[in-house]
Amino acid sequence: MTERIVVAAALFDGDRLLAARRSAPPALAGRWELPGGKVEQDESPEAALVRELREELGITAEAVARVPGQWVLKAPYVLQVWTARLLPGSGDPEPLQDHDTLRWLAPDELWDVDWLDQDVPAVRATLALLDSDAR
Template sequence: MENRIVVGAALIHRGRVLAARRKAPSEVAGFWEFPGGKTEPGETEEQALERELQEELGVRARALRPLPGRWPVRPGLELRIWAAELVSGEPEPLQDHSELRWLGPDELDAVDWLAHDREALPHVAELLRAP
């Protein structure tokens, strides 16, 4: 059986990336992540990312490209982080998050990331430093 993909968004806007603080479930509550969620059957990773950001944050975003790496979340579930750009709207923590923060390239260590999201930080820092 193939792994189901969870997509996370390194959502970039004005040289900063959005970090979202989980409020549930209890084992991840208080940790920070790149917002996103599971792909649905028949959905591309890009479609899932754009849908999840609309549902979770109330924004329109465009998926740009996957960052290097894939991380097991739990058996049968694998995380891919995508670079994405904000198209319209102001992100709000509507569902799974208690707080949002925009972080610049030198602020990425300012929050306590979930382990697999932390592994993507070098790639995110590169994105933020790109001209």
């Protein structure tokens, strides 16, 4: 079975990270994730990230840098994360699809939400990348 990529955005506002609470499917509802979705056939991961953020959050963003690593989801899916930034004039993110609320998490609040299991190592890797970039 061919691996399928799911992309997620580590979208920052200053030092605050955007988290999205799932409303569907029922097995994931109420848990938090980095927003994103599946890469379609003949679509680059970066293009998928931009499309998913527009569909799910109503924003225009750009992928900045891939976070090293990937995390296994339910076969055949793997999660890849990119840091991303809002483009000027994009507006504020809103939970339009698959989410019922969004939260900007300050560094001391990052672990206050119930992240999906596969998002925990992805968030840790993102923070490690940012820490290394700050040095």
